[in-house]
Amino acid sequence: MEFNFKKAAFSALIATSVVSLAACGAGNKKADNTSESKELTVAVDKLYVDYMEGIKADFEKENGVTVNVKAVDQSDVLTNLPIDGPTGESPDVMMAPYDRVGGLGSEGHIAEVTIRNEDNFDDTVKNLVQLDGKTFAEPSVIETLVLYYNKDLVPNAPKTFADLEALQKNDAFKFESEAGKSTGFLANWTNFYYAYGLTAGYGGYAFGKDGTDASDVGVAAGDSLKALEYAKTWYDQWPQGMKDMTKAGSFASDQFIKGKVGALIDGPWVAASFKDAGVNYGAVKIPTLPNGKEYSPFAGGKAWVISNYSKNKEVAQKWLDYVTNDENQTAFYEKTQEVPANVNARKVASEKGTDITKAVIEQFDSSKPMPNIPQMAEVWEPSATMYFDVVSGSKTPDQASKDALKTIKDAIEQKYGN
Known part of the structure; x- marks a missing residue:
């Protein structure tokens, strides 16, 4: 499934603007759980529907409920939750990117939950669903950036950024329409999600x-x-196309598909397009930086959450326990090829998986949990601008960073008072 970080990077910003309209009532809103329904509505992306339909029968039988699986645009469901929840239009259970969990939880739109399969999750994923000592989700999927390389053009996987620098000097990667430019290695660093590892x-x-x-x-x-x-x-x-903040990501992946790029930093969501295009690619952990340190991108992914407006919280909690157990997380991987958060299922994925699966698992270990506090919404755009201002030559690193810090801190003070 394509992650589409352009949408996710600003999802917290969208959510903050929406929840601010409902925050006064949302934080104190408590669903009436005195009359549990015999139906549970589970909303998922359309790519997950077949998997959910395939596992729900045992849960229905064991709990005496009917599980209604609903195909949705997950981002829209989360953004609309503060409005749809009070009217009874929101689903009982849904999935959310980890960076949405803290904001939705602190505003009272998703319920506190218990991770009953706690031993089956590592500290990194547990931290992604917790805020201020409270747990607001059960982990489902892990994602992070990796390095893709074209096996036909780069026989050996790059291990250091010195290896990537060598690719850039290879005449095979000259960018024909721009003299002196090359595409041996590309990374969309004017998007802070990609630049954070640097x-x-x-x-x-x-x-x-x-x-x-x-x-x-x-x-x-x-x-x-x-x-x-x-x-x-x-x-x-790099070619001029890499300085276009709105299209650089597409430019880089298109060049990789055309066989013009030796190596590329991107996420697991682009693997399907590379495969469909017939690119003979490999995927590995991102190489070591010139200072000898790890490139440490954000650790992200998706988790299961419960609407705080649901009248079925008790059975919803049971669904979260069920869908994140070893058996169902393993089945989820086999059906979707997305890397499970459950460590036992992740081990199976590592043993059976492709290069991309193994690369994500290895890279995740050196990744940094993406902050799930609402204030993260104020970091994305100024930090991306900081990189753009430097790489375009309009500002020095010192000035660009000072401007970014001021913008971020002013926005946090204005919107959150801290």
């Missing part, structure tokens, strides 16, 4: 205290100005 590798971070302290903004912390400088050295060599 920033983190040089000591930067989104928020302090493992992403929970919004008063400590760290996009310019450590040696992260060196990350900006290093990014500029790449953009000086």
Whole structure:
């Protein structure tokens, strides 16, 4: 399934604007659980419908309920939850990207839950669904960025950024229409989701205290100005299309499909398009940075949540326990090829999986949990602009980072008062 980070990166921003309209009532809104229904509505992306239909029978029999599986646009369901919930139009159960969990939970739109299969999840995924000591979801899928490489053009998987620099100097990757430009290696670093691994590798971070302290903004912390400088050295060599903030991602993947790129940083959601195009690609963990540190992208994915407006919270909790157990998480992987959050099912996926599965699992171990506090909405755009301003040459790393920090902190102060 394509993750479509252009939508997800700003999903928290959209959610914040919506929930602010309903926040006064939402935080105190409690669903009436005195009359549990014999029906449970489970809303999922259309790609998951067949899987859900295939596993629901045993749950229905065991719990004496009917599970209605509804195909939806998951982002729309979450954005509309503050409005649809009070009117009874929202589903009982749905999936949510980890970066939406904290905001929806703190605003009172999704219910607290219990991870009853707790031993089957590592600390990273458990942290992704918790905020202020409360748990608002059960983990389902893990995702992170990896390195794709064209096996026909790059026989050996790059292990360091020095290897990527060597590709850039290879005449095979000259960009014909722009003299002096090359596509040996590409990365969409004017999108902060993609650039974060570079920033983190040089000591930067989104928020302090493992992403929970919004008063400590760290996009310019450590040696992260060196990350900006290093990014500029790449953009000086890349075609102009890489500087288009709205189309750079598509440009990079299109060039990879056309066989013009040696290696590319991207997510598991693009693998299907590469396969369909017949590209002979491999996927591995992202190479080591010039400073010897790990490239540390965000750890993300999706989790199961319960609407706080549901009248079926008790059976909904049982559904979360059921759908995240070893058997069903393994079946989920086999049906969708998405990497399960359940560590036992993840082990099966690692043993049976493709290059991309193994790469995601390996990369996830060195990834950083994406902050799930609402204030993360204020980080994306200024940080992306920070990178763009540097790589385009309009600002120095020092000035661009100072401007980004001011924009982020001012927005947080204005919207959240901290």
